[in-house]
Amino acid sequence: MKKSMLILSLAIMLLTACESNDETTNISVSTNSFPEIIEPHNPEQAEQSGDVVVLLEGMRNQDKWKTFVKNVKNKHQDQVRVTMYTLEGGAIIHELIYDGSAIQSTYDDSRDAYGSKQGRKTNTCKGIGTMKSEQGRVFYVLTDCEKEVSTFSIPK
Known part of the structure; x- marks a missing residue:
């Protein structure tokens, strides 16, 4: 009885150890999804x-932006969505x-009356x-971009 239990245990361990090492089964998936x-x-x-949120009168959730900048500096994965509002409220x-x-970086100005309707x-x-x-204000900008002009800037 003990011998058969030992053989059964060894067989289970061997079968478990021989599972597929296909990368698709072992990758932890990060969806990087933003709230709807x-x-x-x-x-x-x-x-x-x-x-x-960036408005003419200031920034809301500024701590999230500061955390994102810090994480980029320290090479830690992170994500942030920045919504800026125009004078007209777009x-x-x-x-x-x-x-x-x-x-x-994904840029979407389709909600702005003067924005592009060409998509993201x-x-x-x-x-x-x-x-x-030129007025002396300091802005954060994205650097070393594949496309020459980055559309992103946020007041510091």
């Missing part, structure tokens, strides 16, 4: 969704996903830097 955008995407809804949405080496635009950039405007 509820229309109309007003500043209060964007803030409740966890977006960093939402311009930037989704930034940092994988530890590059930032995938993407760009890949290597980092975040700062830029000073």
